[in-house]
Amino acid sequence: MLPQGNATFLLLLSMVFLSWRVCHGGKILIVPLEGSHWVNMDIMIKALHSQGHSVDVVRTNQSWYIQDGFPHYKTITVPVSEAFNHDFINPILIKIFDIERGESSFLSFASLQLEMFSAMFNMHRIMCKMATKMFTDKDLMNSLKESKYDLVLTDPAWGAGIMLAHALKVPLVYNVRWTTSGEGHLALAPSPLSYIPMTGSGLTDKMTFIQRVKNLIFYAIWQFQDGFLISPQYQAVCDKFFGPEVRYRNLLQGADLWLMRADFVFEFPRPTMPNVVYIGGFQCKPAKPLPEHLEEFVQSSGEHGVIIMSLGTFVSELPADITNKVAATFAQLPQKVIWRHKGDRPATLGNNTLIVDWMPQNDLLGHPKIKLFVAHGGTNGVQEAIYHGVPVVGLPVFFDQYDNLLRLKQRGAAQILALATVDKNNNFLKAIQEVLNEPSYRFNMQRLSTLHRDQPIKPLDNALFWIEFVMRHKGAAHLKAVSYRLPWYIYHSVDVVLSFLTTVAVIIILHLVFFRSVCLGKCSIRKTNGK
Missing domain, CATH: 1.20.5 (Single alpha-helices involved in coiled-coils or other helix-helix interfaces)
Structure with missing residues (x-):
């Protein structure tokens, strides 16, 4: 027992320390993206809040993932008539499934590109309408200016946060893998097409002449998409509210700091810049104990272990015939299976398969009985698989998913299967058995895990340091190249x-x-x- 005087002194000291920390915490405005992008942004927001910072989050009244009423952030809601949510993404997924399951040909490739062009155009059209709504709301803008934020943190896969930072004249930090114009590095650093594969090309950093021709074609496609479908929409907003002398591309490239959600255990080596900080896997952490019902199911697998399957936040269900084929394949395995699936219960579901609406993915991947991860190839899932050393069978759907899985396959840690071929010649079963029975897949993935974990500072701690660095110094102009x-x-x-x-x-x-x-x-x- 401490004497009463000492106890009182310690209590007062603690109160002073806490009040100092709150007073010296910064004010941060977050403009996030929805879906899986919000999942990892929310982790960063919780970490910022734990450091004593005050966080406000801009969302729409039709937000998909960003909810109100949490203690680690306050919401600023912008009323809109349409938003990026399930109602927007589901029709696109249905069309993509239909195209990819048709015969592979130039026509199917062109159809897929047109569908993606349309989706990207409409997504950024919605974002520009949201930005316009914000900038025309004088009460909202005055309130934001009066809040005197120290920093805007945004995901530059859409441009509302980029323009808002310019309007508020505060430092800008990215939580980035993508920008409105494509993969983040392309907007910032030299990117020789001789060894930097374009997203969607399905290429690695070692290319033949024909592959370099293909890479150039994909580069032209991305340039067309940005130059004619995306950037002009944001430039129109800049012209209206800031004047034509303010170029959107300069705003995009002019961020003080780029917190890049990748590392070179996963990414192919490439040129970079001084204001890029690599935080790949910052959302990963040691596994916590599973809920009792899941732990009981996992332990019932015996020596065979468990397979988990999730296709991420965008894809909650597959076409019924594919779902039945997947279920029938799982039923043939000695392993237990935990499958995140929200559609109708498959008719071919085996007794070894547990269907759930949600799963603690990180905690499951860290469980010693997990043998395999069947995944769509999203960045978050791939990085969690690397962190925990679990090999992957990939079923990519769209965007960067195939390219993410290709990086694992090239390192001998994954197999990739097109959704269109899941129900042909037992391809899905063969891929699973290949990864389960060939020890090199697990060995290679565990080697990647060892490399990823061998860092002087944890990625999340690194991100927090650099965010606070920008706040302390009112930007990071000394790290920005004049090139933009x-x-x-x-x-x-x-x-x-x-x-x-x-x-x-x-x-x-x-x-x-x-x-x-x-x-x-x-x-x-x-x-x-x-x-």
Whole structure:
């Protein structure tokens, strides 16, 4: 027992410390993305709140994942008539499933690209309408300005937060894997197409001539999408509220700090920049004990272990025939299976398979009885599989999922199967048995796990340090290259090359004129002498 005086002193000291921490905490405005992007942003928000920072989150009144009433953040709700949610994404998924299950041909590739163009255009159209709604609401903007935020933290896969930071004139930090124009590095760092594979190309960093041609084509597709379908929408908002001299692309590239949700255990080596901080796997953590019913089910698997399957936040169910084939395949296995599935109960479901609406994915992956992860290839799931060393059978659907899985496959830690071939020639069963029975898959994934964990500072702690660094110093201008402010012809030294070529051309022309004049003079003298 402490003497009463000492106890009182410690209590007062604790109160002073806590009040100091709250007073010195920053005010942060978060403009997040929905779905799985919100899942990892929420983890960062909780960590910021635990550090004493006050966090406000901008959401729509039709938000899919971002709920009100939590102690670690307050919401600022923007009323909209349409939003990025299940009603938006489900019709797109149905069309993609139909296209991918058709015969593979140039026509199916073109159809898929057109569908993705349409989806991306409409998604950013919705975001621009949301931004317009914010900027025209004078009461909202005055309230945001009066809050005197120290920093805007946003996911630049859409551009509302980028423009809002400019309007509020506060430092800007990204929680990033994607920007509105594509993979994050492409907007920031030199990206030679000779060894930087474009998303969707299905290529690695080692390419043949034909593969480099393919990579260039995909680069052109991404440039077309950004140049004609996406950036003009955001530029129109900038023109309306900031004036035409403010270029959206400069705002996008001008963030103080890029917290990149990747690391080079997973990513192919490539050029980067000083204001990029790699925090891949920051959402991963040691497994907690499972709920009693799940622990009982897992332990009942005996020596065979457990397979878990989840296709992420976007895909809650598959077409019925694929679902039945997946269930029938699981029923043939000696392993127990936990499957996150929200559709109708498959008719072919075996006694070894437990269907759940939600699963503690990180905690399951960290359980010693988990043998395999059947996944769609989203960044969060892939990084959790790496962290816990669980090999993967991938069923990619869209966006970057195939490319994420390809990085694991190239490192010998995964197999990839197209959804269109799940029900053909027992392909799904063969892929599962290959990964389960060949020890190299688990060995390779555990090696990746060892490399990923061997860091001087945890990725989340690193992210917190750099966010607070930007707040302390009111930005990080000293880390930003001037490149984003340069016109393209200066960036690529086109003016220097043209000046050099012009100088050489002038010198050559002057010499030719001189020699021609000399030759004509000699000819004239000879003719005169001849006469």
